[in-house]
Each structure stands twice: as structure tokens, then as C-alpha cells.
Amino acid sequence: MTLFSLAFWGFLVVYGVVLWLMSPKTHDEGSFFRGSDASGKSVNVWLLTTSIFISWIFAKSITNAANLGAKYGIVGGIAYASYWLCIPVAGFVLYRLRTKFNATSLVGFLNSNYGKMASLCFSIAILIRLFNEVWSNTSVVGGYYGESGSANFITAALLFTFATLLYSLKGGLRGSIITDVIQAFIFVIGVGFVLMIVLPKYEFAKIVGSGNWSFAGGVDLLLVALLQILSYPFHDPVLTDRGFLCSPKRMLVSFVIAGITGFLAIVIFSFIGVYANLEGISSSNIPASVATTFGFTALFLMNIVMICAAGSTLDSAFASLSKLVAYDWLRIFTPQAISKAVTIGMISMVVMAVVGNFPMFAGTDILKATTISGTMVIGLAPIFLLHGVVKVNKISFYLSFFFGLFCGFIEAFKVLPKFLYIGDGAYAGLLGVNVYGLIGCFVLYILGAKLANLHK
Numbered sequence: 125m126t127l128f129s130l131a132f133w134g135f136l137v138v139y140g141v142v143l144w145l146m147s148p149k150t151h152d153e154g155s156f157f158r159g160s161d162a163s164g165k166s167v168n169v170w171l172l173t174t175s176i177f178i179s180w181i182f183a184k185s186i187t188n189a190a191n192l193g194a195k196y197g198i199v200g201g202i203a204y205a206s207y208w209l210c211i212p213v214a215g216f217v218l219y220r221l222r223t224k225f226n227a228t229s230l231v232g233f234l235n236s237n238y239g240k241m242a243s244l245c246f247s248i249a250i251l252i253r254l255f256n257e258v259w260s261n262t263s264v265v266g267g268y269y270g271e272s273g274s275a276n277f278i279t280a281a282l283l284f285t286f287a288t289l290l291y292s293l294k295g296g297l298r299g300s301i302i303t304d305v306i307q308a309f310i311f312v313i314g315v316g317f318v319l320m321i322v323l324p325k326y327e328f329a330k331i332v333g334s335g336n337w338s339f340a341g342g343v344d345l346l347l348v349a350l351l352q353i354l355s356y357p358f359h360d361p362v363l364t365d366r367g368f369l370c371s372p373k374r375m376l377v378s379f380v381i382a383g384i385t386g387f388l389a390i391v392i393f394s395f396i397g398v399y400a401n402l403e404g405i406s407s408s409n410i411p412a413s414v415a416t417t418f419g420f421t422a423l424f425l426m427n428i429v430m431i432c433a434a435g436s437t438l439d440s441a442f443a444s445l446s447k448l449v450a451y452d453w454l455r456i457f458t459p460q461a462i463s464k465a466v467t468i469g470m471i472s473m474v475v476m477a478v479v480g481n482f483p484m485f486a487g488t489d490i491l492k493a494t495t496i497s498g499t500m501v502i503g504l505a506p507i508f509l510l511h512g513v514v515k516v517n518k519i520s521f522y523l524s525f526f527f528g529l530f531c532g533f534i535e536a537f538k539v540l541p542k543f544l545y546i547g548d549g550a551y552a553g554l555l556g557v558n559v560y561g562l563i564g565c566f567v568l569y570i571l572g573a574k575l576a577n578l579h580k
Contacts, residue, residue: 218367299356
């Protein structure tokens, strides 16, 4: 085995062992599902902010940011980073739901206000999101060990999944939060070294001045992101589960800080893509390709960054899945089984670790995990933003939710009529679907309240 191979595979193994040792052993529901410590104390602002920050710095996201930076210059980086504004949006909405409507979880909130079927529909959207988080992040890690579909690619992705699953089973949500601190520290140091290697060749002004502020230059994707932040955060339990772990005020502070720092981190990471554009480097995995041009050290550091980013998201996805299945669902549908919640939660993690990797074998485009799922849930925007403004009724929920889902399928199958496209960029159809779709969701949600009154 070469030094190159030994370092890459060795780090993957050491990473899994260290995280397993650092993850606290949890036995009770409070730690496993709600992230409290052994004495039952909730997380503090510093822990929560760090956890949100690194959990939302997905491996697929920093790859997408660099790829878009290479394609559109700084415009692409800012466009993708705008998704991180979801975090403050979610913080303010969750603060309102918790302080004004006494919400304790989004699934429970929907069950109380719109019924069991509404909470089930929402839960299915969450499952799709968590499913996407598994394969999209393991695929990124696998890409640093071999070409998509190769033996090395698959082996690395599965080994990474197994290592993350082991310490997730041990620590649950509390373990995810504690290991997030370690992953965030390693991530920040790694990114710092990578940028020190990449950036000195070009002046800062040239990097931030790159790109073309037009629809064709990536502004269409920026507008899509700014529209989707009204709904996108609510179908991501990795984020929203953390909105109920401490007092509303501490939660809001953490969400605002994490959102701003996350936005800046993604923009900065897109500089690597801008560098690739200036250097004429073309690839479907810009971070790896750029690092390769600088030799072993840069590539190894990039590998560390990606593994830490992917691990923080994957363990959070496992923790959120276990909470959804064994904590939220059991309380609504089978409360008699609540005594076995932790065991059921662990089983759900194992199942998702296996099933969630199926698309990884097929080499699916990781950007689709964001844009398509983000369109499918635009119907959540009026449900959470207008709650209490429009009179609560089940008709409004179903009209908005399923119209949003319909818009997602229109985008997935690319059947939007050309005359409804907005602009002339690569995301003209996506922008059109989101503009008209979001307007339709708000109109239908309000219309539902009118229809509900007619049936009284």
C-alpha cells in the first residue's frame, strides 16, 4: 500500500474510532432524542450554534458551492450560500410557534392543529429529506477514494457510513451534538489550510469580482434560493429538531449566529471554485480536482474537510430519523410502545444506513438533492408562516402541501411549459416553477380557509 493510500484509508478508520470514543454513551430518551446531558440539562448557546453550523455544512453543499463557483464565479457561491439564510428564517418562525402556540416539535404541532394525516404527510417529506442526506454525503466521501461506481468509491462510502452509524447508535442526538464540536474544529482548520494553499495566486478583489450578475450568470439560482428559504428549512429535521432543545431565546440567538457564519463559510469555500474557473479547471468535483493540482497535502486536507462535513450531517440525519420514528411517531400512532423508543430508534438508524445508500451506487447528481426536494416542499411556507394569521383548518394544509408536491414533480420531470420560464439561464425552469408555485401555495392556503368557512 502506498503512503497516499495509507493516509487516506487510515484517516477514515481513525476518524471513526476517535468519534466513537468521544461520543457519550446515552441510555435515556432525554439524551438520545433531545440532546440533554447526563443530568438532564439542555444544550447551551455555544454548543447549539456550533452544532447547527457544522450540521448544515454538508459535504454535498461545499462541493456544490465550489462547483457553482467554478461555473458562475462568485455569483454561484453567493447563490448557493443563500440557502443558509434558511437558518435565521427557521429560528424566527420556530420562536413564534414556540412562544405563541406552545409548539414542542413540528410533527406534534401539525398533529395538534391539522390532524394525524397532516403530520404523516409532513413526516414522509422529512423521510425523503433524510434519505437524500445519506446517499448525497456518502457519495461525496466516496469520490475522494475512487470514481463513482468503482470498488474504492463504494468501499469508502460504506466504511464511512458504518463508522458514523456506530457512534450514532452509541450517542443519539447528544452524541451528534458533542461530536459536532470536534468536527467543526477540524473543518475550520482544514478549510483554513486549503484556502492558504489555493488563494495566494489571485487577488481577493479579482475573486469577489468574478462572475456575471445576470440570469444566465447564476442569478436565477440565487432567486430560487431566496424563494425556497421560506419553506426549505421546515422539512429538514437536522435543523428543526435543534430548534426545541433549549429556551426559545437561546435557540433564536444560536440560529441567527449559525446562519450568518454558515452563509459566510459557504461563500468563502466557493472561492475554490472561482480559482478553478480562473485556472481553467473543469470537473464534476471541483474541490478534489483543485486539491489534486496542489499535490498530496492539499488533497489530503480536502479529504479531511469533506469527511468531517459529511460526518456531522450524517450523524445528525441518523439522530433525526430515530427521533421521528421512535419519539414523534410513537407518541402519535402507537403510544403503548414508547417504553421501547430508544431500541426502535436504533433499529431505524440501521435501516436508513442501508436503504439510504442505494442511490449512491447509481451515481445520482448531488445537486438534485437540494433543488428538487426544495421545490417539493414549497407548500410548507404558508403552513408555518401564516399559522394564526389565517384561521387554522385542514383544507388549507392539504391544498398548499399537495400543490407544492405537484410543483416538485413538474420540476423533476421538466414538464413546465417554456413560456413560463423566467430568464434565460440554466435554472429558468426551476425559477419559474418556484415563483408560480409559491404564489399558488399561498393563494390556496388562504382559499382553504374560505372553503372551510363555507362548510360550517
